[in-house]
Amino acid sequence: MAKVVSINVNSNGGAPKHSVKSASIRVNGVEGDKQRHSNHGGKDRAVLIYSMERIEELQQQKHPITPGSAGENITISGLDWETLEENNILQVGDVVLQLTFKAQPCPGIKESFFDYAWSICRDRWCAKVLVEGTVKVDDKVHFKL
Numbered sequence: 001m002a003k004v005v006s007i008n009v010n011s012n013g014g015a016p017k018h019s020v021k022s023a024s025i026r027v028n029g030v031e032g033d034k035q036r037h038s039n040h041g042g043k044d045r046a047v048l049i050y051s052m053e054r055i056e057e058l059q060q061q062k063h064p065i066t067p068g069s070a071g072e073n074i075t076i077s078g079l080d081w082e083t084l085e086e087n088n089i090l091q092v093g094d095v096v097l098q099l100t101f102k103a104q105p106c107p108g109i110k111e112s113f114f115d116y117a118w119s120i121c122r123d124r125w126c127a128k129v130l131v132e133g134t135v136k137v138d139d140k141v142h143f144k145l
Helices: 052-060 107-112
Strands: 002-009 016-021 023-026 049-051 074-077 089-092 095-102 124-129 132-136 141-142
Touching: 002 023, 002 132, 049 052, 052 124, 095 132
Parallel strands: 049 074
Antiparallel strands: 002 016, 002 074, 002 141, 023 132, 049 124, 089 095, 089 141, 095 124
């Protein structure tokens, strides 16, 4: 079963983000997380999600990545990342997200990787918020039809 492993915010914006136990998710973003709307944020990219399994794989390769250091707001385990597609709808706790597009790698996450390996980080997903609410660590994550 897929679940929320970490919820990550940064009141100054950017990465790394620090972990919180819960956060209100709104149409314009995650409460407590400043977004720089010139490059990040906005309704189609209000929330950034990433895979805990992918983080663990990169850690095994000795990259210094941790939950939140790649700029994601919600770190999820147990979700088949290979099956995700644009417009998929995920129920995360009582929040409903729609995947919009994969986030491009940016220099702001380079400290999570060796050399220029940050450019391999192409599987973070941006999402728009269809139903606002609160997300907590250990909340279940489901595909919604």
